[in-house]
Amino acid sequence: MISAIVLINADVDKIPEVAAALVEIDGVEAVYSVAGSVDLIAMVRVREHDQLADVIADKIGKVSGVTETDTHIAFRTYSKEDLGAAFSLGVE
Numbered sequence: 001m002i003s004a005i006v007l008i009n010a011d012v013d014k015i016p017e018v019a020a021a022l023v024e025i026d027g028v029e030a031v032y033s034v035a036g037s038v039d040l041i042a043m044v045r046v047r048e049h050d051q052l053a054d055v056i057a058d059k060i061g062k063v064s065g066v067t068e069t070d071t072h073i074a075f076r077t078y079s080k081e082d083l084g085a086a087f088s089l090g091v092e
Contacts (some may be wrong), residue, residue, distance in 0.1 A: 001045050003074040004052055008040040014065030015039050021063045025066060027055035038070070 010018040019031045022042050034042045044055055056071055
């Protein structure tokens with residue numbers, strides 16, 4: 001799976017509606033409303049690299065109220081489970 005983090009700015013009056021529309025897009029796993037320099041963060045996961053363009057440029061970028069996106073493609077994913085295995089000494 002290919003993971004991407006999409007930072008999204010949206011029209012302030014439409015943030016809840018934009019978030020609701022984004023989470024309905026196939027490939028978008030979650031949408032977070034956040035404080036800071038962006039309004040929303042979308043977590044995207046697809047099977048093939050070409051699908052990123054379909055999801056991000058063709059769908060996310062065209063949602064009414066989205067004003068700007070900044071996409072970060074993940075090279076490697078770390079989670080609590082992954083870190084536990086990485087630092088395990090093999091002692092149970």
